[in-house]
Amino acid sequence: MTALVRPARRGPSRAGRTLHAGPLAYAILVVAVLFSAFPFYWTVVAASRSNADLAKVPPALLPGPHLMRNFEAVLEEADIGKALLNSLLVSGSITLGTVLCCTLAGFAFAKLRFRGRGALLAVTVGTMMIPPQLGVIPLFMLIAELGWVNQLQSVILPGLVSAFGVFFMRQYLVQSLPDELIEAARVDGASTARIFWSIVVPIARPGMAVLGLLTFMAAWNDFFWPVVALSSSEPTVQVALRQLGGGYVHDQSVIMAGTLLGTLPVLLAFGLLGRQIVGGIMQGAVKG
Numbered sequence: 001m002t003a004l005v006r007p008a009r010r011g012p013s014r015a016g017r018t019l020h021a022g023p024l025a026y027a028i029l030v031v032a033v034l035f036s037a038f039p040f041y042w043t044v045v046a047a048s049r050s051n052a053d054l055a056k057v058p059p060a061l062l063p064g065p066h067l068m069r070n071f072e073a074v075l076e077e078a079d080i081g082k083a084l085l086n087s088l089l090v091s092g093s094i095t096l097g098t099v100l101c102c103t104l105a106g107f108a109f110a111k112l113r114f115r116g117r118g119a120l121l122a123v124t125v126g127t128m129m130i131p132p133q134l135g136v137i138p139l140f141m142l143i144a145e146l147g148w149v150n151q152l153q154s155v156i157l158p159g160l161v162s163a164f165g166v167f168f169m170r171q172y173l174v175q176s177l178p179d180e181l182i183e184a185a186r187v188d189g190a191s192t193a194r195i196f197w198s199i200v201v202p203i204a205r206p207g208m209a210v211l212g213l214l215t216f217m218a219a220w221n222d223f224f225w226p227v228v229a230l231s232s233s234e235p236t237v238q239v240a241l242r243q244l245g246g247g248y249v250h251d252q253s254v255i256m257a258g259t260l261l262g263t264l265p266v267l268l269a270f271g272l273l274g275r276q277i278v279g280g281i282m283q284g285a286v287k288g
Contacts, residue, residue, distance in 0.1 A: 043263065046256035054252050070257035074244060077254065080261060083240035088265065090155050090226075090236055091219040097160035098215045099208050105161070106169025107200050111182055112192070121170070128163045133224070140228060154229040155236070159219060165211050172207035173200065216269055220262075237262040 046054055048067035053060050074080050108114075109121050139158060140149075148154040177200060185195045201208075223238040230239055244251075244258045 040263070043256050043260050046253055047260045049253050051251045051253050066253065067257070070253050071261070073251070073254045074258045074261060078240040078243040078258065079235070080237070080240055080258060083235045083237045084261070084265070086152060086235065087220055087237040087262075090152055091216050093156045094159040094219040095212050095216045097156075098162055098165050099212045101161045102165030102169045102211060103201070103204055103208055104196065105166045106171075106173050107177075107196060107204075109166065109170040110173040111177060111179065121167075124163050124166055128167075136225065136228060139225075143229060149229065150231045150234050152230075152234065155222075155226050158225070159222075162215070165215065168211055169204065169207060173204060176207070177203050213269060217266055220266055 045061065045063050047070055049060055049064040050066050053064060105124075109117060109124075143149055143154040181199055182195060185199060190198070221238065222236075226236045226239050227242070230236065232239065232243060241255070241258050241262065244255045
């Protein structure tokens, strides 16, 4: 009788083993979530309370009944509707321009061969080391010569391309776009423009979503340059918030209500692009 030889049992390999988080990991995550969410929760609480409630010690920690009244005060003290529209136009234009231009430049630096590519990339990355405040005076002189002071294009055009976006998309495409795809498209007779729109853009879509959200948030929250280039007659949200809670004693509840209104579009953008962002980060972290 032939003996049946059973293969020896092997324990689960380390690479294939499922890792489970312990109680300490969950505790750390809960604490991190609470610390991260508390500023937004406090904004909601302060926006729904009166200024007298916020001055009490200890302050109230639950939302109050004055949210709609504070929203009405915001609309009376500042043209927040026009500010929201201007911020949406500025942030949307900057986001679209940055995503398109940085994807084009990132593709060129990642996959195209041309003289001086390394030097140009080094110069582009090097501009990230220069504080943006150093360019405010010459930039304001330029827009004054063009007659763009207090016009939205003075805020939109300087932000259409960012060195960080170029470097980010270059690194993403180096890892995610195989050279074989480009070579096959060249053999088939595709031009560089056709390769970009038909091959690069579909592959780079998760990275473009990440860059788009980061750019939208930065443009929406930008205060320094808009307050220099714009006035209260053509404000963005951050410029309009300066007009809130005026008087001898600042009404903090009205200021927080305006801040809440200015935060909601960013949360909406994150909710719409959140899945693409997580997918883009995970795909960019794995070298293809």
